[in-house]
Amino acid sequence: MRLRFYLIDVSYEVEGNVPVIMLWGLDEDEEPILIKDPSFRPYFYAVLSEDADTERVARGIKALSKPKSPIIDVSLAERKYYGRPVNALKVVTTIPESVREYREEVSRLDGVREVLEADVRFSMRYILDRGATPCSWYEADVESTSPTGFRVRSAYVLKGDLRRLEEARPPKLRVLAFDIEVYSPLGSLRPENNPVIIIAVANDRGEVKVLVKEDGGSDASLIDEFVRYVNEYDPDVIVGYNSNMFDWQYLMQRSHVLRTRLDVGRVRGGVPRQSAYGHVSIPGRLHVDLYNFAEEIPEVKVKSLDEVADYLGVMRKSERVLIPWHEIPKYWDSRELRETLIKYARDDAVSTLLLAKEFLPFAIQLSSLTGLPLDQVGVASVGYRLEWYLMREAVKYGELIPNRVERPYEPYKGAIVLEPIKGVHEDVVVLDFTSMYPNLMIKYNVSPDTLVRGDCDESRCYFVEDLNYRFLRDPPGFYKNVLTTLLRLRGEIRALMRRLDPESPEYRVLDERQRALKILANASYGYMGWVGARWYFKEGAESITALGRRTISRAIELARVLGLRVIYGDTDSLFVSYSRDSIEKFINLVNEELGLEIKVDKVYRRVFFTEAKKRYVGLTGDGRIDIVGFEAVRGDWTDIAKEVQEGVAKIILTTKNVGEAVNYVRRVVEDLKSNAVDVEKLVIWKTLTKRIDEYEVDAPHVMAARRLEKLGVKLDVGSKVGYVVTKGSGSISSRAHPYMTVKPHEIDTDYYVNHQVIPAALRILSYFGVTEKQLESPRGKSLADYLGKK
DNA sequence: GCAATCCACGTACCG
DNA sequence: ACCGGTACGTGGATTGCG
Numbered sequence: 022m023r024l025r026f027y028l029i030d031v032s033y034e035v036e037g038n039v040p041v042i043m044l045w046g047l048d049e050d051e052e053p054i055l056i057k058d059p060s061f062r063p064y065f066y067a068v069l070s071e072d073a074d075t076e077r078v079a080r081g082i083k084a085l086s087k088p089k090s091p092i093i094d095v096s097l098a099e100r101k102y103y104g105r106p107v108n109a110l111k112v113v114t115t116i117p118e119s120v121r122e123y124r125e126e127v128s129r130l131d132g133v134r135e136v137l138e139a140d141v142r143f144s145m146r147y148i149l150d151r152g153a154t155p156c157s158w159y160e161a162d163v164e165s166t167s168p169t170g171f172r173v174r175s176a177y178v179l180k181g182d183l184r185r186l187e188e189a190r191p192p193k194l195r196v197l198a199f200d201i202e203v204y205s206p207l208g209s210l211r212p213e214n215n216p217v218i219i220i221a222v223a224n225d226r227g228e229v230k231v232l233v234k235e236d237g238g239s240d241a242s243l244i245d246e247f248v249r250y251v252n253e254y255d256p257d258v259i260v261g262y263n264s265n266m267f268d269w270q271y272l273m274q275r276s277h278v279l280r281t282r283l284d285v286g287r288v289r290g291g292v293p294r295q296s297a298y299g300h301v302s303i304p305g306r307l308h309v310d311l312y313n314f315a316e317e318i319p320e321v322k323v324k325s326l327d328e329v330a331d332y333l334g335v336m337r338k339s340e341r342v343l344i345p346w347h348e349i350p351k352y353w354d355s356r357e358l359r360e361t362l363i364k365y366a367r368d369d370a371v372s373t374l375l376l377a378k379e380f381l382p383f384a385i386q387l388s389s390l391t392g393l394p395l396d397q398v399g400v401a402s403v404g405y406r407l408e409w410y411l412m413r414e415a416v417k418y419g420e421l422i423p424n425r426v427e428r429p430y431e432p433y434k435g436a437i438v439l440e441p442i443k444g445v446h447e448d449v450v451v452l453d454f455t456s457m458y459p460n461l462m463i464k465y466n467v468s469p470d471t472l473v474r475g476d477c478d479e480s481r482c483y484f485v486e487d488l489n490y491r492f493l494r495d496p497p498g499f500y501k502n503v504l505t506t507l508l509r510l511r512g513e514i515r516a517l518m519r520r521l522d523p524e525s526p527e528y529r530v531l532d533e534r535q536r537a538l539k540i541l542a543n544a545s546y547g548y549m550g551w552v553g554a555r556w557y558f559k560e561g562a563e564s565i566t567a568l569g570r571r572t573i574s575r576a577i578e579l580a581r582v583l584g585l586r587v588i589y590g591d592t593d594s595l596f597v598s599y600s601r602d603s604i605e606k607f608i609n610l611v612n613e614e615l616g617l618e619i620k621v622d623k624v625y626r627r628v629f630f631t632e633a634k635k636r637y638v639g640l641t642g643d644g645r646i647d648i649v650g651f652e653a654v655r656g657d658w659t660d661i662a663k664e665v666q667e668g669v670a671k672i673i674l675t676t677k678n679v680g681e682a683v684n685y686v687r688r689v690v691e692d693l694k695s696n697a698v699d700v701e702k703l704v705i706w707k708t709l710t711k712r713i714d715e716y717e718v719d720a721p722h723v724m725a726a727r728r729l730e731k732l733g734v735k736l737d738v739g740s741k742v743g744y745v746v747t748k749g750s751g752s753i754s755s756r757a758h759p760y761m762t763v764k765p766h767e768i769d770t771d772y773y774v775n776h777q778v779i780p781a782a783l784r785i786l787s788y789f790g791v792t793e794k795q796l797e798s799p800r801g802k803s804l805a806d807y808l809g810k811k
Numbered sequence: 812g813c814a815a816t817c818c819a820c821g822t823a824c825c826g
Numbered sequence: 827a828c829c830g831g832t833a834c835g836t837g838g839a840t841t842g843c844g
Contacts, residue, residue: 432830562828752836
């Protein structure tokens with residue numbers, strides 16, 4: 022029979038000695054189904070040296086075959102490697118594990134230059150070879166089989182090929198959000214002792230439930246109840262917030278202690294597994310940790326669930342219950358407070374579900390483009406996402422996939438950043454090259470397979486003068502092909518969108534898809550210069566920055582010829598003083614001479630620079646203030662300092678009234694000194710970028726982190742440490758304490774005046790002649806001094 | 812012997 | 827676990843002075 026279905030995940034099981042691919046999906050009624058494909062076999066390639074005797078090597082490989090897990094087939098494969106045809110033998114084995122076994126032995130054989138694609142995991146191999154990209158619709162010939170052992174409506178065996186359908190809209194996936202609370206009076210969470218007390222769940226059909234451990238009872242029944250709930254609701258997607266690192270880890274360990282089974286998958290008896298890359302996978306369902314997507318919102322500095330939900334507007338902090346984690350035991354133990362704790366857990370589950378609505382549409386598009394299953398696309402870094410896309414493209418072009426190899430880091434020169442003309446400028450236009458690096462990669466055909474090592478004249482090659490690299494003009498290289506496709510697809514989608522109602526669901530789907538395409542294209546240069554990349558290409562990366570420098574330098578010359586005053590520029594952008602005609606001319610001239618598009622990105626009524634690069638404040642046409650680079654947009658400065666700096670910037674740019682700005686700062690300083698500022702606004706947040714014992718110096722956040730650990734808090738690389746500076750003598754580090762352990766009167770307000778508020782304010786005000794002294798002195802005094810000054 | 816100065820470390824930003 | 831360029835606070839070593 023013919024079956025249409027939406028593929029959500031691909032896994033495999035070894036039945037007897039046969040690997041069986043499991044295609045998890047939804048049918049047209051949006052019911053869960055499973056399709057088995059027992060026909061696929063693992064394999065890898067052996068690339069032969071040019072003079073090797075193919076037959077002889079093939080025989081040699083066959084001779085390695087062991088009866089237990091034999092080599093089934095060795096055949097010649099027509100493949101290219103970095104654009105060149107090579108002699109490659111495809112070595113097919115029985116079960117996935119034997120790939121690992123044979124790769125070493127084969128690579129040691131005489132005549133074998135390299136073993137390739139042996140590090141591609143079996144289900145990903147299937148996705149690549151069969152074009153079985155998750156989060157897409159397919160049609161296939163299938164035969165019914167028994168669904169016994171699986172929580173699906175029907176099961177099938179695949180007969181023949183998968184045909185991918187055009188339909189981009191996903192079915193209505195069943196989504197379940199959950200959140201757990203653990204009781205741990207001592208701070209440290211120990212699964213041997215500390216019970217799970219609450220599991221809150223919220224599903225996309227509007228049901229919200231808070232499961233609570235019974236007093237005097239074991240949390241085993243709570244966990245069982247949760248398992249029952251999951252299987253009853255039967256979600257396609259389970260979402261959590263930090264659930265990879267916390268909720269599932271804890272549930273898994275606690276279940277082990279309690280000897281209960283976390284049987285939440287669509288394989289009966291299948292339990293969550295810690296898979297590669299720190300992700301927890303659930304058989305037959307997609308577990309998506311939304312924290313991974315929150316990490317990609319740079320505007321939110323401390324990425325707790327409530328902050329992210331507040332930022333995205335799905336649940337305001339002011340409209341929900343908030344409980345600091347260290348007070349959970351207190352709330353649980355008190356009869357009156359427990360209700361609040363339950364409400365808190367409920368709000369967490371609901372915000373998690375709402376975040377899923379925000380993030381999943383994008384994740385789905387990314388999954389269908391890269392081929393990474395939805396539950397892996399979030400944990401995959403930008404580099405890996407692009408890499409999977411490249412791998413799919415390589416298979417399409419018959420290109421062999423390079424191995425992942427460890428290489429030493431090799432630095433190279435980057436972009437140009439201009440020295441800004443400091444001061445306030447009126448009417449400034451910001452121009453930038455559209456997707457400069459990807460377009461340079463296309464324009465100069467920069468790719469590992471087009472680099473010419475020997476002679477090449479200008480008719481056949483592009484030259485990168487400063488570096489003495491040359492790239493073939495033709496044929497298009499791997500990167501050029503891939504980027505052209507990415508940009509073309511994006512263009513087509515944007516054209517489609519113009520004909521749609523921006524409020525329609527179709528529009529949203531396409532918008533997420535074009536965003537995903539843009540992100541992949543923009544990652545290509547960085548990927549090329551990443552030593553961990555399969556298609557690492559340092560010569561290419563440094564060629565692109567060199568070409569970028571050449572391009573922006575020439576654009577500056579052209580601007581100056583036209584009489585445009587260049588105020589600042591960074592990499593692919595230029596800030597020039599406004600002049601309607603000249604800017605239009607400039608845009609055309611750049612287009613003609615450089616063959617790249619430059620366009621107006623922003624127009625500032627006023628923009629202010631200090632002598633520092635990468636920092637400016639702009640006033641837009643509609644009266645908004647853009648702050649770039651300054652403390653006000655940094656996550657490692659206190660809220661009070663950021664607030665003051667933003668206030669100062671606003672006053673200066675809108676009114677130019679220095680006296681007013683000074684008075685404003687003085688008011689805040691007074692408030693600080695009289696303890697009228699919220700402690701929350703005094704917390705400094707910093708990320709741990711390595712294990713605590715690896716730090717060479719006792720930086721304040723490291724000391725605070727050590728103090729937190731003493732309280733039993735577990736800290737990982739990437740954890741944010743929030744600390745305040747207390748009164749006393751000695752270094753700042755010696756006085757940096759976790760904020761929740763400090764009482765308001767212990768805080769060193771002088772530190773906040775002298776090291777936070779005043780420096781942040783002065784960063785802007787010192788340009789107007791304001792000094793530290795003037796900000797410290799009491800309000801009103803000596804104001805006249807600088808009122809007359811500017 | 813001590814304050815001033817310098818420099819490495821560390822973090823987070825820009826494009 | 828995408829790149830290089832950049833600013834800047836802090837701790838700790840070094841320098842400069844007497």
